[in-house]
Amino acid sequence: xxxxxDVNNMYVSCExxxxxxxxxxxxxxxxxxxxxCIARSNEAKDLGVQMAQPWFQVQHxxxxxxxxxxxxxxxxxxxxxxxxxxxVGQYAPRQQIYSxxxxxxxxxxVRGDLVEIGRDIRRTVxxxxxxxxxxxxxxxxxxxxxxxxVAKTADRKPGSYPAALAQVCNFGEMTQAELDxxxxxxxxxxxxxxxxxxxxxxxxxxxxxxxxxxxxxxTALRSQFxxxxxxxLLELRGTSCLGLDDTTAGRQQIMCSxxxxxxxxxxxxxxxxxxxxASRVAEKLRQQGSAAGAxxxxxxxxxxxxxxxxxxxxxxxxxxxxxxxxxxxxxxATRALQRMYRPGFNYVKAGVxxxxxxxxxxxxxxxxxxxxxxxxxxxxxxxxxxQLMGALDALNHRFGKGAxxxxxxxxxxxxxASVGKQExxxxxxxxxxxxxxxxxx
DNA sequence: TCTGGGGTCCTAGGACCC
DNA sequence: TCTGGGGTCCTAGGACCC
Numbered sequence: 001x002x003x004x005x006d007v008n009n010m011y012v013s014c015e016x017x018x019x020x021x022x023x024x025x026x027x028x029x030x031x032x033x034x035x036x037c038i039a040r041s042n043e044a045k046d047l048g049v050q051m052a053q054p055w056f057q058v059q060h061x062x063x064x065x066x067x068x069x070x071x072x073x074x075x076x077x078x079x080x081x082x083x084x085x086x087x088v089g090q091y092a093p094r095q096q097i098y099s100x101x102x103x104x105x106x107x108x109x110v111r112g113d114l115v116e117i118g119r120d121i122r123r124t125v126x127x128x129x130x131x132x133x134x135x136x137x138x139x140x141x142x143x144x145x146x147x148x149x150v151a152k153t154a155d156r157k158p159g160s161y162p163a164a165l166a167q168v169c170n171f172g173e174m175t176q177a178e179l180d181x182x183x184x185x186x187x188x189x190x191x192x193x194x195x196x197x198x199x200x201x202x203x204x205x206x207x208x209x210x211x212x213x214x215x216x217x218x219t220a221l222r223s224q225f226x227x228x229x230x231x232x233l234l235e236l237r238g239t240s241c242l243g244l245d246d247t248t249a250g251r252q253q254i255m256c257s258x259x260x261x262x263x264x265x266x267x268x269x270x271x272x273x274x275x276x277x278a279s280r281v282a283e284k285l286r287q288q289g290s291a292a293g294a295x296x297x298x299x300x301x302x303x304x305x306x307x308x309x310x311x312x313x314x315x316x317x318x319x320x321x322x323x324x325x326x327x328x329x330x331x332x333a334t335r336a337l338q339r340m341y342r343p344g345f346n347y348v349k350a351g352v353x354x355x356x357x358x359x360x361x362x363x364x365x366x367x368x369x370x371x372x373x374x375x376x377x378x379x380x381x382x383x384x385x386x387q388l389m390g391a392l393d394a395l396n397h398r399f400g401k402g403a404x405x406x407x408x409x410x411x412x413x414x415x416x417a418s419v420g421k422q423e424x425x426x427x428x429x430x431x432x433x434x435x436x437x438x439x440x441x
Numbered sequence: 442t443c444t445g446g447g448g449t450c451c452t453a454g455g456a457c458c459c
Numbered sequence: 460t461c462t463g464g465g466g467t468c469c470t471a472g473g474a475c476c477c
Contacts (some may be wrong), residue, residue: 010477031445038445038477051477054444072445099448099477195475228451228475255447262442304444316470351446 001137001172002144005088006102008132011039014080015070017130018429018437026067030055033259034071034421042156071425079430083129091121096244106244118168137170141242142235145192147171183211193232250288256280257351261421264347271334277352278333279405282326285354291322293356297336302348313340322358325385330406
């Protein structure tokens with residue numbers, strides 16, 4: 001039996017822990033640049049604010065409905081997440097951290113009343129971190145996700161489902177008839193793995209509810225859609241196709257990208273941004289102990305600015321050998337940018353992605369006919385380089401991000417359109433001593 | 442005026458092999 | 460008229476997730 005535990009409205013809930021006056025108010029958290037809404041409290045959802053909706057479209061609700069907007073405070077959310085995860089992980093032998101706010105638990109071999117365990121998880125997380133959670137149990141991961149959806153919705157919208165299913169919902173202890181009834185009133189788009197496009201195609205084909213999908217013909221579905229949807233269907237019927245992955249394998253790609261505060265046309269400014277992004281991904285790369293085999297760089301104009309000519313080039317450049325060196329990665333990314341850039345375009349976003357990642361410890365042996373250095377010298381160079389990068393990371397960790405950086409990244413601090421605004425960010429209460437919460441007398 | 446930033450997996454099609 | 464057959468590997472792009 002699997003459980004899915006997730007935090008309700010994670011980012012907003014993190015903010016509310018340190019600012020209880022936000023409770024009961026409509027609150028949204030904004031993306032970088034304060035551009036779009038990336039988290040909404042229930043009250044904000046009730047006002048009709050959509051996920052990823054541009055802020056300027058709903059800003060009028062500030063005055064009209066008391067909507068409160070905050071800039072994203074990812075340092076806070078990340079720290080709150082690891083606290084929550086370590087608590088939840090105590091409840092089952094295996095845990096898969098699936099995203100910043102949710103994890104799967106595998107209760108294989110665990111005895112006891114799962115609903116009671118679920119309630120205990122909720123109580124403990126709430127008491128120890130202040131975060132509200134929902135818990136769903138099911139014999140497959142897809143069913144656990146669905147049970148979680150039911151638990152949350154039953155709590156938020158009384159009458160949508162039986163009240164007993166609110167907050168903690170265990171499909172495992174329901175009869176087939178009860179499960180059928182729940183699935184019959186749940187839209188197919190609520191299922192994990194069914195997004196807008198597939199959802200629309202399914203609806204067109206007469207498959208509107210989860211029950212319709214569960215009863216659909218497997219073979220026909222596979223040929224019309226894909227093996228992915230076939231697995232989803234089987235999982236809905238209780239056949240487990242997706243295992244729990246609790247390995248701590250590193251990521252397969254590492255990215256840093258951002259929209260700018262306003263359009264950028266100059267190469268020099270893009271060079272600063274791209275070297276800055278390359279430095280950040282290099283740091284993340286070393287953190288997970290990998291080496292990058294290639295660098296992918298992109299810049300793009302805004303498809304929303306219809307009056308502008310569009311240009312969205314991208315380029316993937318292989319490295320001679322996998323590297324972890326910020327200097328090489330920055331130089332490679334910058335060269336790619338210089339080759340792609342064309343003057344006269346309003347670029348609004350750029351990104352650097354490291355791909356073809358290798359285990360940092362493994363080094364491909366090579367035969368270099370032109371090498372003049374002896375192998376021992378080469379090994380020393382490698383060691384020096386690792387020490388240099390280690391020192392760079394240590395300094396930036398101790399004195400703050402960007403304390404020491406490659407000279408091409410932000411050599412000036414002039415009027416940079418590319419530096420976004422974050423005017424509404426709350427203090428990093430749990431990770432910065434000088435921003436710690438104060439109890440006023 | 443103003444439109445997120447990360448990730449994953451699967452598939453189709455082309456290059457190339459014998 | 461008619462132009463092989465069976466593979467693998469890689470990449471770009473599309474779908475999805477939060």
